[in-house]
Every structure is written in structure tokens, then in C-alpha cells.
Amino acid sequence: MASPRIESGADAGKLVSMLYRSKATVPFRGADLADLATGAAERNRVRKVTGALFHDDGRFLQWIEGPRESVRELFTEICRDSRHTDIDVVSFGSAGHRLFADWNLRLYRQGQTVPELLSGAARTLRYAGGPEAVSAMALELADGDSTGFLAALEAMDGDVAESVALCELLMGRYARLRADDAVNDAGLAIGLALIQGAFRRHSIHVRDYPSTERGKALFVAPVPGEPHILGAVLASTALRNDGFPVHYELPLDCRELGSLIGRQACQGVVLASSGVCARPERLDTIRAAAETVRRAAPGVRLALYGRVEHPDEAALRMTGVNAICRSTIQLSSYFDCSARRIH
Ligand SMILES: Cc1cc2nc3c(=O)[nH]c(=O)nc-3n(C[C@H](O)[C@H](O)[C@H](O)COP(=O)(O)O)c2cc1C
Structure with missing residues (x-):
């Protein structure tokens, strides 16, 4: 293939x-x-x-x-x-x-x-090398102030990969800040909403692809029930930017997820799960979504995307997904390999 x-x-x-x-x-x-x-x-x-x-x-x-x-x-x-x-x-x-x-x-x-x-x-190392800078930016965003983040996106000049990398760093940082109670749920929601809105406005240079490729699209959706959809937005943008035809959906629940997947041929499925809010029931929702995908499209390659940290890594792997990708570049590499049948 x-x-x-x-x-x-x-x-x-x-x-x-x-x-x-x-x-x-x-x-x-x-x-x-x-x-x-x-x-x-x-x-x-x-x-x-x-x-x-x-x-x-x-x-x-x-x-x-x-x-x-x-x-x-x-x-x-x-x-x-x-x-x-x-x-x-x-x-x-x-x-x-x-x-x-x-x-x-x-x-x-x-x-x-x-x-x-x-x-x-x-430029990237300003963020990669400076956790304090990323924390400060995350706290500003949680406070409703997106000035610093917008300036950073502008400096990236529409570079999708770099903007995605910054958003992923911020999400990782939010997970830590939330765990330490340095932001509350409201602040978290505001911060993530501002990132998502600004990211969508700024990452505009995504390549288009011929419509004939659509049958082979990657299907990207948040795990139904996720509190926010930023991960799915980042995954679909980054994959499109890397040349993959992407079909992006926002199913309300597993039933809708199954019927959306069943309706079209897709060469792979990405379920985006938020690494920001650690919740004990996470494994169950991921497992239920994975089972739905398996029923709707048996044999399809299924990747879980997100900084999904779970104390029981083995249990996370038993949820029925083929791969856990903690960054968009791992996601692209995984589907490149799948397509070439390396894995
Ligand atoms: C931490 C780490 C870093 C590596 N960095 C490189 C590298 O920069 N370039 C490279 O060709 N292989 C690197 N390798 C080795 C590759 O993973 C791999 O063994 C090598 O490309 C040969 O692949 P092959 O065994 O499939 O032929 C690295 C391995 C490890 C564990």
C-alpha cells in the first residue's frame, strides 16, 4: 500500500x-x-x-x-x-x-x-527549555489573558508543527498545574478555550488534499465524553499538515462514534484523549470507545493520542488501542509505518 x-x-x-x-x-x-x-x-x-x-x-x-x-x-x-x-x-x-x-x-x-x-x-527552545515560561503563559491564559500566547503564535508565522508543539507543551503544563491545584477547573477551561480559538485562527497554512483520497482518510475524534476537544483539534491539524487526508468528527457518545465510523471507509482511527484532567474513570471511557471502533471497523488501526498519563500503563495498553501516541509527530510516524506495513 x-x-x-x-x-x-x-x-x-x-x-x-x-x-x-x-x-x-x-x-x-x-x-x-x-x-x-x-x-x-x-x-x-x-x-x-x-x-x-x-x-x-x-x-x-x-x-x-x-x-x-x-x-x-x-x-x-x-x-x-x-x-x-x-x-x-x-x-x-x-x-x-x-x-x-x-x-x-x-x-x-x-x-x-x-x-x-x-x-x-x-525559537522552540524558548519554550522547551523554559518550563517557567510555559507555566507563566498557561497561568496567564487561565486568567483570560492570551496576549503572550498570541504573540508566540504570531512569531511562529503560521508554522503548524511549531504551533502544535507549543500547544502540546501548554497542555502538559496544565496537567501539572491542575494536579498541584495551581489552577481550578474554571481557569483550566478558559485557558484551553483560548488556546483552541487562537490556534484555529492562526494555523491556517494547512495543505489541501485531493478529494479522491478521502476514502483512505484518517478518522479523528475526541474520546466521547472528553471535557475538551483541543487534543482532537491539534491531532487533525497536524496530520493534515503532514499530508494525511483527515476526517474530523465530534461524536456526542459511543453510539454516534460507531455510526460515524461505520458510514465511511477509513484507513485509521485516532481517538484524542485529554491528558489535562486526570480522572479515574478514564480507562473505562477509552475502553468503551475502543470497543465501539472495533465493532464499527474491525481490523482498523486505532491510535490513542494525548499526554495520557495513567499510573497503570499496562492497563492503558489493554484498552484495545494499537498505539499510544503522546505527540502529534509520534502519531504521524505511526500512521506512516502502518501504511507501509512496517508495524
Ligand atoms: C537514544 C537513541 C538514539 C539514537 N539516535 C540515532 C541517530 O541519531 N541516528 C541513527 O541512525 N540511529 C540512531 N539510533 C539507532 C536507531 O534507533 C537504529 O538502531 C538505527 O537507525 C538502525 O536501525 P536498524 O537496526 O533498523 O537498521 C538511536 C538509538 C537510541 C536508543
């Missing part, structure tokens, strides 16, 4: 950068790391990718920069590597220049400082 990606044309070569973190699943000693870095640097050279890898006490942080298509392919491979897990994209977006132009993969070990990254030369 062909990839659903529409010709990405000039964009495929556009310089992008991404930062992700992950946790090692096996011990990495000096020699293991050096081996990994040597092979990786050689492959990165071929792909015109540069960047840096940090390892500290079982945790990885990797900065990757290069042509959009190369970065996406590489990240897909990295996600399939069983030597690490809990891969979490901190930022992804277009880049004006390379931070590590002279290094296909610069290796940093515990205790080493990272001047290039700390200098915060990249």
Missing part, C-alpha cells in the same frame, strides 16, 4: 529540528554509547542530519536537525528501537539554521554542559 503522504514537494527538504527525551531499557556503559553514536553519526551523515545525544543516568535527550523527511524517517526508526522507551517529543518545528552544523551526532555524557542548547538559539 502506498504511503498516504501527499507529495511534500519543497517541504520535504525544509530544515526542521526536534528534541525528544526517553528512558533507556538496557544499561548503557561508555563503550555501548560510543558504539551507538558512531553508527548513528554515519547514518546521520548520509541523511544530512546533525544533532546531539545526551545520556545521563538512564535518560536520553536527543536533538535532531535536518531535512524534514530525513528527520521524520530517522525518528520513526528511533521509535522502533527497543533499547529505550517512554519517548516524549519536547519540541518539533522548522529551524532557521543548524545548532550542530559540525556534528552528525555529538555525544554528551553525564555532567557535561550543553552550551549550544543552553544558549537557546532555537
Whole structure:
């Protein structure tokens, strides 16, 4: 089956950068790391990718920069590597220049400082590297003040990937603020509504796709009963921007979800679940929605999107979804892989 990606044309070569973190699943000693870095640097050279890898006490942080298509392919491979897990994209977006132009993969070990990254030369890192800045922006939004957020979106100049990355950071931050009781439910609702409205107005440069592709669309909807739909908005915008035909719906309940899915052929389903409000009944609603999807479209690829944190990760995986994607870039990579039958 062909990839659903529409010709990405000039964009495929556009310089992008991404930062992700992950946790090692096996011990990495000096020699293991050096081996990994040597092979990786050689492959990165071929792909015109540069960047840096940090390892500290079982945790990885990797900065990757290069042509959009190369970065996406590489990240897909990295996600399939069983030597690490809990891969979490901190930022992804277009880049004006390379931070590590002279290094296909610069290796940093515990205790080493990272001047290039700390200098915060990249725009995304203003947010990725500054949790305080993101918290301050989230609190402003909860207070009804969207000035800072609008200025940030304007600076991103309609760059969808970068705006999505900022919204994802803000949602992650809200989850923390809510858990700490630093915002109440009303503030949370105001903040998320302002993000959603502003995001919709500003992320306008989403590519169109031919109508013949619609039969193969990805179906995107919030898990019915979710208190807000920002995750579904972000997922559908980011997937469209990546060239996937997307059919976006807002079903009121599982019955409506089932009949909407049953009505059209789709090549995959994305259920967006809010990571912001941790609720004990979450597993049940996700499981019920997944069962509905299974009945309506047996065999379809089903991904759960959102910063869905649950103390019982195994139980979350037993809800019947094929993949849990905590960022839109993981979502795109997952459906790229599905389409090419890599998974
Ligand atoms: C934390 C981490 C970072 C990695 N970074 C890179 C990288 O920058 N470039 C690369 O080619 N492989 C990297 N790898 C290795 C890839 O995941 C994968 O093993 C490699 O692309 C070979 O893929 P293959 O075994 O499917 O041929 C990394 C692996 C880990 C665990």
C-alpha cells in the first residue's frame, strides 16, 4: 500500500529540528554509547542530519536537525528501537539554521554542559527549555489573558508543527498545574478555550488534499465524553499538515462514534484523549470507545493520542488501542509505518 503522504514537494527538504527525551531499557556503559553514536553519526551523515545525544543516568535527550523527511524517517526508526522507551517529543518545528552544523551526532555524557542548547538559539527552545515560561503563559491564559500566547503564535508565522508543539507543551503544563491545584477547573477551561480559538485562527497554512483520497482518510475524534476537544483539534491539524487526508468528527457518545465510523471507509482511527484532567474513570471511557471502533471497523488501526498519563500503563495498553501516541509527530510516524506495513 502506498504511503498516504501527499507529495511534500519543497517541504520535504525544509530544515526542521526536534528534541525528544526517553528512558533507556538496557544499561548503557561508555563503550555501548560510543558504539551507538558512531553508527548513528554515519547514518546521520548520509541523511544530512546533525544533532546531539545526551545520556545521563538512564535518560536520553536527543536533538535532531535536518531535512524534514530525513528527520521524520530517522525518528520513526528511533521509535522502533527497543533499547529505550517512554519517548516524549519536547519540541518539533522548522529551524532557521543548524545548532550542530559540525556534528552528525555529538555525544554528551553525564555532567557535561550543553552550551549550544543552553544558549537557546532555537525559537522552540524558548519554550522547551523554559518550563517557567510555559507555566507563566498557561497561568496567564487561565486568567483570560492570551496576549503572550498570541504573540508566540504570531512569531511562529503560521508554522503548524511549531504551533502544535507549543500547544502540546501548554497542555502538559496544565496537567501539572491542575494536579498541584495551581489552577481550578474554571481557569483550566478558559485557558484551553483560548488556546483552541487562537490556534484555529492562526494555523491556517494547512495543505489541501485531493478529494479522491478521502476514502483512505484518517478518522479523528475526541474520546466521547472528553471535557475538551483541543487534543482532537491539534491531532487533525497536524496530520493534515503532514499530508494525511483527515476526517474530523465530534461524536456526542459511543453510539454516534460507531455510526460515524461505520458510514465511511477509513484507513485509521485516532481517538484524542485529554491528558489535562486526570480522572479515574478514564480507562473505562477509552475502553468503551475502543470497543465501539472495533465493532464499527474491525481490523482498523486505532491510535490513542494525548499526554495520557495513567499510573497503570499496562492497563492503558489493554484498552484495545494499537498505539499510544503522546505527540502529534509520534502519531504521524505511526500512521506512516502502518501504511507501509512496517508495524
Ligand atoms: C537514544 C537513541 C538514539 C539514537 N539516535 C540515532 C541517530 O541519531 N541516528 C541513527 O541512525 N540511529 C540512531 N539510533 C539507532 C536507531 O534507533 C537504529 O538502531 C538505527 O537507525 C538502525 O536501525 P536498524 O537496526 O533498523 O537498521 C538511536 C538509538 C537510541 C536508543
